[in-house]
Amino acid sequence: MDARHAELRQRLAALGFDDVRFAALTPSPGGGLREWLASGHQADMQWMERTAEKRLDPQLVLPGAKSVIMLGVNYWSDKFRHPPSAIGHPRWARYALHEDYHDTIKPGLAVAGGVLEEIFGVRGTDYRYYVDTGPVLEREWAARAGIGFVGKNAMMISRRHGNWLLLAAIFTKIELTTDEPIRKKFRNQEAGKGPGVGLLCGKCTRCLDACPTEAFPRPGVVDSRRCISYQTIENKGIIPRELRPGIGNRIYGCDVCLEVCPWNRFAREGRRLLVAARGEIAELTLREILELTPVRFAEIFRRTPIKRLKLAGLLRNACIVAGNSGDATRLPQLVRLATMHASALVRAHAVWAVFRLGGGAQLAPARAVEMNGDVLAEYVAG
Ligand code: B12
Structure with a gap:
């Protein structure tokens, strides 16, 4: 590998990227994504369908792209112990206990672009960078670059950082010498199929067994419709009643399948x-x-990812956590939300929580308020 590669790696690491690895940008065989979409596992994330072709073919994202620089950012912290589970104490996905990583990693990527320009003499049009929101199969490229392996929980698991790694990608027209996947024999593995998933999981199935809502139709595949992360973050409407008990005290996102690994x-x-x-x-x-x-x-919640959920979304989730808490001292607050909150979404979930805590009788005066559309169904089925 020439000296420029080593310099690039070293300078990107100095910027704060904990893993810096390169892969060739050939189109993805696509089996994994196509099958996932055909099975409806994307739930209401229509943007996953709209951008599928781009995700599968990097040339549609950056014509002339030859390599991808895959970057990992370790966000593990020992300090973030959740307080011992006091009744109903809410749990947050670990990444959410940070400023929005899209906003903090992007400036690092912009500087990384400058480093590329300097070392390889390229222009701004010769590369594009993304963190999470671009039409990029980040885990696929990370697997090919050898950042880690795709676990049975579908996560990109690093042997150095475990599951606590955020990913970012720089597509570039530069031809970089590629790194090996963690086991060479999987280099040509068709994505999303066969032994490529769970490569270093062995017989362990802790993640699959621990999922409270049974969101894994098979190892390595998440059905978003059943995933607590999807339901509490991406779903902007009513959370299906049958999933609510499994949500337990998870108020925003879910790390269960990561934590047990x-x-x-x-x-x-x-x-x-x-x-x-x-x-x-x-x-x-x-x-x-x-x-x-x-x-x-x-x-x-300023500058955190939680702000995007908006207050009504957070209260919706909080009502579920309260309903699951078994703590009847929450009833006065919930009755107030059920009868008086401006958002029908909040009222509907508050009504559910009130019934679950055995306080349904306290809601009689609210009946008229709830008599509309979806909310009526929620209320009546209490
Ligand atoms: C849509 C999405 C979701 C959806 C769907 C999740 C899913 N499993 O697909 C929902 C909302 C449920 C979700 C939840 C979470 N997400 Co999310 N999500 C995404 C997003 C935007 C797209 C993922 C996607 O394309 N899914 C479709 C499926 C088919 O693709 P895939 O899971 O990536 O699988 C591919 C590879 O696994 C590959 N593959 C499998 N085996 C092998 C083997 C080899 C050798 C190769 C080459 C490829 C390969 O095949 C598949 C198709 O290419 C990515 C960012 C991005 N742009 O990629 C973040 C991303 C995957 N999410 C992330 C995170 C952190 C989470 C949560 C932990 C958040 C939380 N705490 O609540 C959970 C974890 C849920 C889980 N177990 O997957 C991180 C994961 C980092 C990591 N180390 O893996 C990402 C990469 C964002 C980021 N930039 O860091 N997410």
């Missing part, structure tokens, strides 16, 4: 050059969350 034992505190902790969010009690006003919501 034995590979996490290798995870070390991240350098945190590209992620900024907002661990104080984990200290919020359910009571405080149920009382949030729009102004407090904006203040507390």
Whole structure:
């Protein structure tokens, strides 16, 4: 590998990327994604369908692209112990206890682009970078570049960082010498099929067994319709009634299939050059969350991914957590939300929670308020 590759790797690592690896950009065989979409596993994420062709063929994203620089950012922190599970204390996905990683990693990618220009003499039109939201199969490229392997939980699992790695990609027209996948014999593995999934999982099925909503139709494949992460973050409407008990105290996202993975034992505190902790969010009690006003919501969740859920979305999730808490002292707050909140979405989930906590009788005066559309169905079926 020539000296420029080594310099590139070293300078990107210095920017805060914990893994820097290269792969050739050939079209994806596509089996995994096509099958996933055909099975409806994308739920209401229509953008996954709209961008499928681009995801499968990097030439549609950057004509002339030859290589991808795959980057991993370790966001593990030992400090983020969730408070011992006091009844109904909400749990957040770990990545959400940080400033929005899209906003903190992107500036790093912009600087990385400058580094490419400097070392290889290319122009801004010779590369494109993405973190999460681009039409890019990030885990596929990460697997090919050898960042880690795709686990039975569908995660890109790193032997150095476990499951706690965020991914970013730079497509480039530069022809980089590629790194090997972690086992050479899987280099040509058809994506998403066969032994490529769960390469280093062995017989372990902890993630599949632990999923409270049975979201894995088979190892390595997530059905978003049943995934708590999808339901509590991406779904903007009613959360299916049958999934609510399984959501337990997860208020935003879900890490269950990540947390139980034995590979996490290798995870070390991240350098945190590209992620900024907002661990104080984990200290919020359910009571405080149920009382949030729009102004407090904006203040507390500023610059975090949670802000995109908006107050009504968070209250919807909080109602489910409260309903699952078994804590009847939450009833006055829930009855108030069920009868008075401006959002029908919140009212509907609050009504469910009130019934689940055995307080249905307290809702009689609310009946008229709830008599419309979806919400009526929610209320009557209480
Ligand atoms: C849509 C999406 C979701 C959806 C669907 C999840 C899913 N499993 O597809 C929902 C909302 C449910 C979701 C949830 C989460 N997500 Co998400 N999500 C995405 C997104 C935008 C697209 C994923 C996608 O294309 N899915 C379609 C399926 C078919 O693709 P895939 O799972 O990537 O599978 C491919 C590879 O596994 C490959 N493959 C399998 N085996 C092998 C073997 C070899 C050798 C090769 C070459 C390829 C290969 O085949 C598949 C097709 O190419 C990516 C960002 C991105 N642009 O890629 C983030 C991303 C996958 N999400 C991420 C995170 C952190 C999460 C959550 C942990 C968040 C949380 N705590 O709540 C959960 C985890 C759920 C889970 N177990 O997957 C990270 C994952 C990082 C990592 N280390 O894997 C990503 C990469 C975002 C990022 N930039 O960091 N997510």
